[in-house]
Each structure stands twice: as structure tokens, then as C-alpha cells.
Amino acid sequence: FSNMELHDEL
Amino acid sequence: MNIFRLTGDLAHLIAIIILLHKIWKSRSCAGISGKSQVLFALVYTTRYLDLVTSYVSIYNTFMKFVFLATSYATIYLIYVKFKATYDHNHDTFRIEFLILPSLALALLINHYFNFLEVLWTFSIYLESVAILPQLFMVSKTGEAESITSHYLFALGSYRALYILNWIYRYATEGHYDLIAIVAGVVQTVLYCDFFYLYITKVLKGKKLQLPA
Numbered sequence: 001f002s003n004m005e006l007h008d009e010l
Numbered sequence: 011m012n013i014f015r016l017t018g019d020l021a022h023l024i025a026i027i028i029l030l031h032k033i034w035k036s037r038s039c040a041g042i043s044g045k046s047q048v049l050f051a052l053v054y055t056t057r058y059l060d061l062v063t064s065y066v067s068i069y070n071t072f073m074k075f076v077f078l079a080t081s082y083a084t085i086y087l088i089y090v091k092f093k094a095t096y097d098h099n100h101d102t103f104r105i106e107f108l109i110l111p112s113l114a115l116a117l118l119i120n121h122y123f124n125f126l127e128v129l130w131t132f133s134i135y136l137e138s139v140a141i142l143p144q145l146f147m148v149s150k151t152g153e154a155e156s157i158t159s160h161y162l163f164a165l166g167s168y169r170a171l172y173i174l175n176w177i178y179r180y181a182t183e184g185h186y187d188l189i190a191i192v193a194g195v196v197q198t199v200l201y202c203d204f205f206y207l208y209i210t211k212v213l214k215g216k217k218l219q220l221p222a
Contacts, residue, residue, distance in 0.1 A: 006066065007060065007130060010022070
């Protein structure tokens, strides 16, 4: 899980 | 974005609007668990703090504001405006037994350990059990108004549709988030007995009677 991966789901 | 997530978000929005509309129109929150609504507001607040740090899309930002605004509006109606109709005696689930374990688990199992991410993880775990006070209240009162069961059906369907979305995203993008998936499966399983009653009873025009 990359540190910068943002959560794109609600 | 895919059709499963879109219909899931729509079902979620419909559930929230059904509830808000029911309380507003009937000017009563009888049969509604204020505790579950408090948990949902806590879920959205801790999950959508990233509104200030990251931008995904106008849709994402817009829906986050809608979920935040409607969840606090629902709490206001239950605990302030129509508090005389709030059923204290049946809304007795100890939500600290849901909040504290969710927080502890979020501190232990998360994707990476920083403030926003732990809160996001906490919101995922808490959301999976946030409906328990409402289901507990329905089982205590032994029944639910049909509109409340429509609300529960839409709310339960939203995360079930998200499971299809996660399968789709894994198949097409190879993307998956195990924390969200496991919590989402738990959340959907909690609705299963309700789904069964809803389909076998409510859709046949009968009242939703839970074996007390």
C-alpha cells in the first residue's frame, strides 16, 4: 500500500 | 468509478434521504435509533477529514459534504427538534462497546500509521457495526415501520454493492483494499437476517416482525 495512495472511495 | 460503486453510493444517498424525509414528514423519530445515527456521523467525520488535504473529484467532494450535512441534520432532528418522540427506552445499545474496539483495532491494524489513516481505518471498522443499535432496537420493539425497513434495505444494499465494486476493481485494475473489504463483508453479513425478513415479508406487504 503506497504511502501516497489516497482513498478514492466514499 | 464503476456502475456498482455508483449504484452503491446512490443506494446510500437514498437511504439517508428516506430516513430524513420520514422523520421530517412524520415529525417523529419513533423506532429510529439515535445512537446509530451518532455513529454514522462519527464515521463520516473521521473518514472525510481528508476533504481538507486531498481532492479526488467533484463528485467525491460533493457526496462527502452531502453525507456529512445529512447525518448531522438527522441527529439534530432526533436529539433536538423531535427529541420528545425519541424512544430512549428502546435505544439502549452501549455504543462505547463499538467505538472503543474499533479504535483499538484501527491502531493495531491499518495500512500505515498516521493520524488521518488511523482515523480512516477507525471509520471503516466503526461503519461495519454502526447499524447494530438500530437492528437491536428493531429486535427489542419486535417490529419496524415499513419505511424504516426500506431505509435499512437501501443502507444494507449500499455496502453489498460496494463488495461488487471491489470485485470489479480487483478484476479490472488489480486494486483492492483488504481492510475495507473485510469490514464491508462483516457489515453486509449483519444485514443478512434483515434482508431475508425484508424480502419474505415487507415486499409481500406484511409488517416487519422480528422474532423478539
